[in-house]
Structure formats: C-alpha cells, structure tokens
Amino acid sequence: MGSVGIDLSLKESATTSNGDKLIIKQTQKWANKLAVAQRAKNKKRVKAIHAKIKNTRLDLIHKFTTKLVKDNSLIVVGDVKSRSFTTKKTKLAKSTYDAGWFELKRQLEYKCKHAGCQLEIVNESYTTQTCSYCLKISDSSPKGRAGLGIRGWTCAECGIWHDRDINAAKNILAVGLDRLAVGIPSV
Numbered sequence: 001m002g003s004v005g006i007d008l009s010l011k012e013s014a015t016t017s018n019g020d021k022l023i024i025k026q027t028q029k030w031a032n033k034l035a036v037a038q039r040a041k042n043k044k045r046v047k048a049i050h051a052k053i054k055n056t057r058l059d060l061i062h063k064f065t066t067k068l069v070k071d072n073s074l075i076v077v078g079d080v081k082s083r084s085f086t087t088k089k090t091k092l093a094k095s096t097y098d099a100g101w102f103e104l105k106r107q108l109e110y111k112c113k114h115a116g117c118q119l120e121i122v123n124e125s126y127t128t129q130t131c132s133y134c135l136k137i138s139d140s141s142p143k144g145r146a147g148l149g150i151r152g153w154t155c156a157e158c159g160i161w162h163d164r165d166i167n168a169a170k171n172i173l174a175v176g177l178d179r180l181a182v183g184i185p186s187v
C-alpha cells in the first residue's frame with residue numbers, strides 16, 4: 001500500500017504525486033449540446049443536460065477516489081481554505097472549485113473511513129513554490145498570480161524539471177508524512 005499527495009488546482013483538475021490527473025471540467029461536447037438546447041429554449045432538454053453533466057462529474061470523482069483509496073493507506077490533501085482568491089476571475093472560479101472539491105473530499109472521507117485508509121488535510125503553503133527534490137524555493141519557481149499560468153518549470157537550484165502540479169502534490173505528501181513522523185495530531 002502506498003502514500004499519495006493530491007494537489008487541487010483551480011482549473012477543475014486534481015493531480016496526484018504519482019502523476020495521475022482528474023479533470024472534471026465540462027467537456028466541449030456537453031457545452032455544445034447545452035448551447036443548442038438553450039437557443040431552442042428547450043427547458044426540459046437543458047435540465048436533462050445539466051443533470052447529465054453533474055452525473056458525469058460525480059462518476060469521474062468516484063472513479064478517482066475509489067482508485068486512490070484502493071491503492072493507498074495514506075492520502076494527503078492540501079487545505080484549500082488557506083488559499084486566497086483575490087481577483088474577479090479567481091472569485092468566479094472559486095464557486096465551481098468549491099463544489100467539485102467539496103465532493104472530492106466528502107468521498108475521500110467516507111471511503112477512507114470504510115477502507116481504513118488514513119486521510120490527512122495539511123496546510124499547502126509553499127507547496128507550489130518549493131522544489132520537491134532539493135526542497136529549496138528557487139528564483140525560477142511559480143509564485144503568486146504570475147505563477148498561475150506556469151505548467152512546468154526547472155529548479156534553478158538543482159536543475160530538475162517539474163510539472164507544476166505533480167511537484168505541488170509531492171510536497172503536500174511530504175508535509176503529511178512529516179506531520180505523522182513528528183506526531184502532530186490532525187486538525
């Protein structure tokens with residue numbers, strides 16, 4: 001049984017420290033169908049499509065969480081409450097973000113409980129900026145709002161290339177493992 005860290009991104013996706021990704025963003029197929037039904041003012045069809053989108057998302061989250069709980073005895077997730085949403089755009093994103101991640105955490109909580117898997121929620125501060133290999137915060141790491149668009153970067157300190165989200169997930173896992181090692185009780 002393994003241990004895994006999960007980074008929740010603003011773009012309706014989650015990335016694990018093993019490199020697995022969950023994307024629950026609405027697909028173009030459904031967006032197109034929805035637009036057609038809305039133009040036709042077909043309320044029944046619009047409602048049905050919304051339900052279908054919701055079910056598809058739920059199904060994706062279920063598959064993702066089931067696999068995580070099956071493969072791991074420890075799951076560490078960053079506490080997104082510590083994140084700030086300052087710009088208009090990020091505030092807007094926050095509502096979809098909250099809905100999706102609330103469901104993801106809800107599923108992890110009950111599935112972990114059932115399977116005897118340990119779930120840790122940790123402070124995710126600096127998990128994006130820190131290099132998971134050399135543990136330094138180099139000049140080249142993604143920081144602040146400017147760093148939001150960076151998908152990959154090379155650590156200026158040790159020269160390792162990182163996928164931004166996988167690196168963050170690795171750091172989140174490390175925070176969880178550290179906390180367990182020193183015996184700080186979970187919140």
Ligand SMILES: [Zn+2]
Nearest residue numbers: 131134155158
């Ligand atoms: Zn480094």
